[in-house]
Amino acid sequence: MNWRMTISDLNQIVFANINDKDPWSIDSYISTGGYEAWRSILNNKTNSYNAEIVIEIIKESGLRGRGGAGFPTGLKWSFMPKNNKQKYIVCNSDESEPGTCHDRDILKYNPHALIEGMAIAGYAIGATVGYNYVRGEFMTECYPQIENALNEAYQNGLLGKNISNTGIDFDLYNFIGAGAYICGEETGLLESLEGKQGKPRFKPPFPANYGLYGKPTTVNNTQTLASVPMIIKNGPDWFKSFGTDKSPGTIIFSVSGHINKPGNYELPLGIPFKDLIEHSGGVIDGRQLKAVIPGGSSTKVLPAKTIQDCTMDYESLQEAGSSLGTAAVVVIAEGTCMVNLLKRISRFYFAESCGQCTPCREGTGWLYRILDRITAGNGKESDLKLLVDVANRIEGNTICAFGDASAWPVQSFIQHYYDEFEYMVKHEGKNKAA
Amino acid sequence: MALLSQHLKEEIDQWVQKFPQGKQRSAIIASLHSVQHFNQGFLTTELMNEVADYLDLPRIQVFEVASFYSMFNTQPVGRHEISICTNISCMLRGSDEILDHIQERLNIKAGESTPDGKIFLKKEEECLAACTGAPMLMIDHHYIENLNIKKVNEILDELENDN
Numbered sequence: 026m027n028w029r030m031t032i033s034d035l036n037q038i039v040f041a042n043i044n045d046k047d048p049w050s051i052d053s054y055i056s057t058g059g060y061e062a063w064r065s066i067l068n069n070k071t072n073s074y075n076a077e078i079v080i081e082i083i084k085e086s087g088l089r090g091r092g093g094a095g096f097p098t099g100l101k102w103s104f105m106p107k108n109n110k111q112k113y114i115v116c117n118s119d120e121s122e123p124g125t126c127h128d129r130d131i132l133k134y135n136p137h138a139l140i141e142g143m144a145i146a147g148y149a150i151g152a153t154v155g156y157n158y159v160r161g162e163f164m165t166e167c168y169p170q171i172e173n174a175l176n177e178a179y180q181n182g183l184l185g186k187n188i189s190n191t192g193i194d195f196d197l198y199n200f201i202g203a204g205a206y207i208c209g210e211e212t213g214l215l216e217s218l219e220g221k222q223g224k225p226r227f228k229p230p231f232p233a234n235y236g237l238y239g240k241p242t243t244v245n246n247t248q249t250l251a252s253v254p255m256i257i258k259n260g261p262d263w264f265k266s267f268g269t270d271k272s273p274g275t276i277i278f279s280v281s282g283h284i285n286k287p288g289n290y291e292l293p294l295g296i297p298f299k300d301l302i303e304h305s306g307g308v309i310d311g312r313q314l315k316a317v318i319p320g321g322s323s324t325k326v327l328p329a330k331t332i333q334d335c336t337m338d339y340e341s342l343q344e345a346g347s348s349l350g351t352a353a354v355v356v357i358a359e360g361t362c363m364v365n366l367l368k369r370i371s372r373f374y375f376a377e378s379c380g381q382c383t384p385c386r387e388g389t390g391w392l393y394r395i396l397d398r399i400t401a402g403n404g405k406e407s408d409l410k411l412l413v414d415v416a417n418r419i420e421g422n423t424i425c426a427f428g429d430a431s432a433w434p435v436q437s438f439i440q441h442y443y444d445e446f447e448y449m450v451k452h453e454g455k456n457k458a459a
Numbered sequence: 460m461a462l463l464s465q466h467l468k469e470e471i472d473q474w475v476q477k478f479p480q481g482k483q484r485s486a487i488i489a490s491l492h493s494v495q496h497f498n499q500g501f502l503t504t505e506l507m508n509e510v511a512d513y514l515d516l517p518r519i520q521v522f523e524v525a526s527f528y529s530m531f532n533t534q535p536v537g538r539h540e541i542s543i544c545t546n547i548s549c550m551l552r553g554s555d556e557i558l559d560h561i562q563e564r565l566n567i568k569a570g571e572s573t574p575d576g577k578i579f580l581k582k583e584e585e586c587l588a589a590c591t592g593a594p595m596l597m598i599d600h601h602y603i604e605n606l607n608i609k610k611v612n613e614i615l616d617e618l619e620n621d622n
Contacts, residue, residue, distance in 0.1 A: 123586035203528035220484035281548035376584035
């Protein structure tokens with residue numbers, strides 16, 4: 026690890042143009058090299074940029090999915106069948122992992138990077154049609170922004186049929202959801218895009234074989250796709266000059282909670298946790314750090330003593346017993362009651378379970394109700410064992426990862442803060458932390 | 460088709476065109492957004508029936524979408540919708556006090572509307588993806604961030620004065 030922070034590390038890729046005037050406009054985007062990657066592909070489709078080469082560049086860059094799972098993007102693209110049948114590229118802009126709000130800023134401030142990334146991805150996997158699934162709550166703020174950008178791209182001859190007489194077709198459409206966390210799961214999203222309830226599909230078959238309308242489909246996250254144009258334009262080695270060997274590139278950290286300067290900061294992967302906190306102005310009101318949820322509410326909580334020596338990349342956080350997830354860093358200061366915080370998290374999973382798998386549908390309700398009775402002063406000592414027992418019975422026993430995501434916070438909060446739970450049970454709901 | 464205006468039908472048609480032939484089911488969500496907006500914030504059985512009939516789909520397919528997604532209200536609600544986020548990032552920044560204040564001032568609980576039909580305080584469980592601006596709320600889908608009690612009072616004054 027040879028990382029050291031300088032100001033030039035901030036906002037290098039996805040947010041590179043964020044401080045420009047009207048960065049969302051096509052003129053601004055083009056003036057800083059936007060659509061150069063897409064034009065190079067259009068002009069050199071037969072030799073230097075055939076679809077296989079584009080996939081190889083993305084593979085070589087080491088770009089990993091920014092939606093939470095961190096799956097290698099180029100590898101995902103390579104799973105698509107090589108034939109001339111109908112295929113789709115779908116963008117997951119259903120941003121809703123608690124703590125995460127950077128895709129919203131991409132849609133608002135840099136929509137053309139996403140559009141260009143989707144066009145390139147569509148070309149690479151052989152999809153002539155793309156859909157960008159925008160979460161319903163973004164209808165007034167982000168949706169008009171990305172829809173305007175899409176119209177601009179069409180008006181500039183960058184999308185459509187037989188683009189610039191190259192024989193390449195790519196049509197892109199924005200879609201709007203209607204409020205359901207589960208639609209962030211890629212197969213739930215595809216169901217929703219088909220106009221159904223967003224209930225995840227059993228896998229296999231994976232979307233690369235059976236996706237939207239039963240056709241081969243790749244689903245990528247907004248930030249992942251918005252990273253693609255700069256990788257094509259500047260090359261995989263440039264991308265790898267940021268970050269670590271195994272976690273190359275930059276990622277946007279959404280730093281929230283008990284922090285002096287909450288914000289979305291695009292920084293190289295592998296930045297030491299301490300530097301990230303320092304960059305974000307330190308823990309609020311000079312308080313001591315108690316814990317951090319490092320990658321959205323679905324990732325396991327880490328006590329201060331564990332995370333303070335971590336670097337913020339996929340490998341380091343996994344070794345520490347959690348995950349980088351969506352890089353939504355929720356900072357928790359001393360004095361915070363972890364029982365109440367877990368109860369809030371569990372309420373969310375209970376409310377958002379789609380209900381198709383029994384362990385999740387019933388189990389998330391059990392988790393919330395047990396936590397509710399503990400905070401109400403009616404907890405029993407056996408409840409702590411019961412909570413972990415219920416969580417363990419959900420984990421690994423559901424169609425999608427939502428079940429695991431509901432179990433991990435419970436397991437990790439009780440593991441690290443057992444004394445607070447025990448104290449509350451023994452003292453009729455009184456909280457130890459306060 | 461007595462309830463769906465020509466304007467609504469055109470909006471629905473535009474959405475249908477985004478999808479392949481025969482995949483008009485994909486237009487249900489957007490159609491319901493349009494219809495709900497037209498109907499001042501909630502859906503009725505009659506409206507949902509008309510959407511289904513207009514899209515040439517079984518009515519149950521529209522009902523099951525309306526009942527699944529949290530942005531659709533299938534009961535009458537107040538004209539202006541307040542959604543306050545109380546998920547973790549907002550909770551850590553004092554969203555519970557904001558929610559308590561709004562409930563007290565409007566004299567309703569989350570999930571209820573004011574008796575004059577002006578304001579609907581949505582029961583909010585989902586994170587609204589504005590965590591770096593916590594605490595936050597949405598008024599009729601407009602984000603308002605970095606809230607404090609004074610700011611909330613100004614928002615409520617404005618809503619209450621709006622006829």
